Amino acid sequence: MTSETLWYANRATGAVCLVLFTVVVLLGIAVRLRTRLPGLPRFGTMSLHRTLSLSATAFLALHVAVAVADGYVNITALDALVPFVSDYQPFWLGLGTVALDLMLAVLVTSLLRDRLGHRAWRTVHWLAYGAWPVALVHGIGIGTDAGTDWMTWLTVTCVATVLTAFALRAAQAVRAARQTPAALLHTEGAHR
Numbered sequence: 001m002t003s004e005t006l007w008y009a010n011r012a013t014g015a016v017c018l019v020l021f022t023v024v025v026l027l028g029i030a031v032r033l034r035t036r037l038p039g040l041p042r043f044g045t046m047s048l049h050r051t052l053s054l055s056a057t058a059f060l061a062l063h064v065a066v067a068v069a070d071g072y073v074n075i076t077a078l079d080a081l082v083p084f085v086s087d088y089q090p091f092w093l094g095l096g097t098v099a100l101d102l103m104l105a106v107l108v109t110s111l112l113r114d115r116l117g118h119r120a121w122r123t124v125h126w127l128a129y130g131a132w133p134v135a136l137v138h139g140i141g142i143g144t145d146a147g148t149d150w151m152t153w154l155t156v157t158c159v160a161t162v163l164t165a166f167a168l169r170a171a172q173a174v175r176a177a178r179q180t181p182a183a184l185l186h187t188e189g190a191h192r
């Protein structure tokens with residue numbers, strides 16, 4: 001495979017990773033909000049969230065593999081795992097590495113979920129949300145296609161959908177917090 005092919009593959013898999021991780025984040029929020037997606041059974045949203053996160057991880061592995069295989073720039077396997085040590089674009093590449101490490105932590109703890117317990121698993125799972133903006137900034141900072149019309153639209157769409165989903169999630173959390181004291185008072189009143 002020529003260096004040019006690998007470079008195109010790196011850019012294409014980067015864009016696919018961004019889209020897949022965005023959908024994974026949206027589905028994660030949908031699971032929390034107990035959203036039932038049209039045409040899917042009750043646990044369909046959860047299954048889709050899991051399946052797509054595995055697909056996203058596979059694409060991420062490919063994205064990293066082609067970046068390392070491309071001899072035109074010097075990126076080693078270590079650069080892909082240890083943040084900010086690369087000779088090539090250390091800061092922007094380092095952000096991709098931070099996102100990768102966070103994703104790996106989420107993957108490993110999800111596989112060990114039964115042994116870790118729900119609380120520890122959930123704490124680490126929050127990191128996945130943190131990994132998303134870090135990966136986004138990595139793509140904007142290092143990507144050849146950043147600034148092209150299609151990439152700008154893709155990025156804006158991803159950001160807008162995630163922000164909307166977060167706003168809905170935050171609104172639900174506020175509603176739940178408001179309801180809890182009222183529900184407690186109601187229960188206490190019933191016991192008197």
Ligand code: HEM
Nearest residue numbers: 011014015017067080096097099100135139143144145146
């Ligand atoms: C969750 C993690 C990651 C995501 C979502 C992601 C996504 C992206 C995106 C969207 C681009 C921009 C493509 C373009 O505009 O051309 C990109 C570029 C790039 N990524 Fe990643 N990336 C991730 C992690 C990594 C890691 C760990 C590496 C380390 C090897 C890496 C190496 C690169 C390189 C070298 C480019 C530049 C390609 C070019 O020359 O245009 N990425 N990535």
